[in-house]
Amino acid sequence: MQGTYRIAVLPGDGIGPEVTGQAIKVLKAVEEIQGPMFRFQTGLIGGAAIDETAVPLPAETISICHNAQAILLGAVGGPRWDHQRHDLRPEAGLLQLRQRQELYVNLRPAVVHDSLVYLSALKPDVVRGTDLVIVRELLGGIYFGNPRGIFAKNGERMGINTEVYREHEIERVAHRAFQLARLRRHKVTSVDKANVLESSRLWRDVVTRIGRMYGDVELQHLYVDSCAMQLIDRPTRFDVVLTNNMFGDILSDEAAMLTGSIGLLPSASLGERTALYEPIHGSAPDIAGRNRANPIAAIASAAMMLKYSFRLEMIADAIERAIAKVLKRGVRTADMAGKKRAVTTTRMGDLIAQETQKALKASAPKKSRKR
Numbered sequence: 536m537q538g539t540y541r542i543a544v545l546p547g548d549g550i551g552p553e554v555t556g557q558a559i560k561v562l563k564a565v566e567e568i569q570g571p572m573f574r575f576q577t578g579l580i581g582g583a584a585i586d587e588t589a590v591p592l593p594a595e596t597i598s599i600c601h602n603a604q605a606i607l608l609g610a611v612g613g614p615r616w617d618h619q620r621h622d623l624r625p626e627a628g629l630l631q632l633r634q635r636q637e638l639y640v641n642l643r644p645a646v647v648h649d650s651l652v653y654l655s656a657l658k659p660d661v662v663r664g665t666d667l668v669i670v671r672e673l674l675g676g677i678y679f680g681n682p683r684g685i686f687a688k689n690g691e692r693m694g695i696n697t698e699v700y701r702e703h704e705i706e707r708v709a710h711r712a713f714q715l716a717r718l719r720r721h722k723v724t725s726v727d728k729a730n731v732l733e734s735s736r737l738w739r740d741v742v743t744r745i746g747r748m749y750g751d752v753e754l755q756h757l758y759v760d761s762c763a764m765q766l767i768d769r770p771t772r773f774d775v776v777l778t779n780n781m782f783g784d785i786l787s788d789e790a791a792m793l794t795g796s797i798g799l800l801p802s803a804s805l806g807e808r809t810a811l812y813e814p815i816h817g818s819a820p821d822i823a824g825r826n827r828a829n830p831i832a833a834i835a836s837a838a839m840m841l842k843y844s845f846r847l848e849m850i851a852d853a854i855e856r857a858i859a860k861v862l863k864r865g866v867r868t869a870d871m872a873g874k875k876r877a878v879t880t881t882r883m884g885d886l887i888a889q890e891t892q893k894a895l896k897a898s899a900p901k902k903s904r905k906r
C-alpha cells in the first residue's frame with residue numbers, strides 16, 4: 536500500500552452522478568493494479584442537497600470536504616430548483632464551497648485530441664496540436680470588488696462594479712502559473728488590459744517580477760483583445776495562459792470551444808490546503824438519467840486530481856493516454872458520434888478503465904530475471 540488519499544466525492548445533480556461514477560470506476564481500476572490508495576467519502580451538494588436538507592451545501596458536506604485532501608465534483612443545478620431564492624439555489628452551494636476552501640486559482644486545460652479535430656468549430660489545420668491551460672484567478676477582481684451595486688443619482692440609475700487586485704492575490708496565482716509551465720512547455724502568456732486599466736498595470740508589474748524567479752520559463756504579455764483573437768487564429772502558440780477572474784471566465788469558454796465537445800473538458804480549482812476537480816459542463820438535464828453523457832471530462836478531472844493534489848503523475852498520464860487511445864479507436868458517446876454509433880456513459884467508462892490498467896501494466900518496472 537502506497538499511502539491513502541482521502542477524496543470527497545460530491546456527485547450533485549443531473550448527469551453529475553453518472554459521470555462521477557465513471558471517474559470513480561477508473562480510480563478503482565487503478566487500485567486493482569496499484570493496491571488500495573483511495574478513501575472515498577460521498578456528500579450531498581446542489582439540488583440533491585436541497586431535496587434532503589433544504590440547503591445546497593449542508594454542514595455534513597462541509598465537514599467531509601474539510602477532512603479530504605481533494606474534492607471530486609459532478610455538476611449541480613436543474614430546472615427543478617430554478618424557482619429557489621438566489622442563495623438557496625444549487626449553484627450557490629458550489630460558489631460557497633469554492634469560497635470556503637479559498638480556491639483562488641482555476642485551471643482549465645483545452646486539449647484537442649488528434650482523432651477529434653474534425654469536431655472543432657475551427658479548421659482542423661488550425662486546431663490540430665492545441666494543448667493549453669488557462670490559469671484564472673478565482674477569488675478577486677471585478678466579481679468581488681467594492682463599491683458595487685445599482686444606485687440612483689440625478690434621476691437615473693447607474694450600475695457600478697470595481698476591479699480590485701492586491702499584490703499578494705496576483706503573486707500567488709502567478710506562482711501557480713509559472714510552476715505549472717515548468718511541468719509543461721515552459722511558456723506563460725499573461726493576459727491583461729494594461730493599456731487602459733490600472734489594475735492590469737499592477738497585474739503586469741507583479742507578474743513580471745514573479746517571472747524573474749522562473750528564469751527557465753518564457754514570459755509574454757498580451758492584451759486581452761489580442762489574446763481572444765489569437766486563440767482563434769493560432770491556438771497552438773499557447774501553453775499556459777495566466778489571467779484575472781473576468782478575462783479568464785471569458786477566455787476559458789472560448790478555448791473550450793476549440794476542442795469539439797463540452798463533455799471532454801476537466802477543470803481544477805486550487806487553494807493552499809485543498810482542491811476541487813470538476814468537469815466544466817453543467818448537469819445537462821436534457822440527457823440526465825439516460826446513460827448518454829460523455830464521462831471523459833469527469834475522468835480527466837480525476838486525472839488532474841492525481842497530478843496536482845497527489846503528485847501521482849505517472850498514473851494521471853496513464854489515464855490521459857487511455858482516454859486518447861479509446862478516442863483514437865473511434866469510440867464515441869452521443870455528443871461526439873455524429874452519424875456513428877454511440878456508446879453509453881458506462882461503456883465509455885469501462886473502456887477507459889481497461890485501457891488505464893493496460894497502460895499501468897505496460898509502464899510498471901519489469902522484474903529483473905535471475906541469472
Ligand code: NAD
Nearest residue numbers: 610611612613797798816817818819820821822828829870
Ligand atoms: P450544460 O453544460 O449542463 O449543458 C449544455 C449542453 O451540453 C446540453 O445540451 C447538454 O446535454 C450538453 N452536455 C453537457 N455536458 C455533457 C456531457 N458530459 N456529455 C454530453 N453532453 C453534455 O449547461 P446548461 O444546460 O446551461 O445548464 C444546465 C444546468 O447545469 C443549469 O442548472 C446550470 O445552472 C447548471 N450548471 C452547473 C455547472 C456546474 O455544476 N459547475 C456549470 C454549468 C451549468
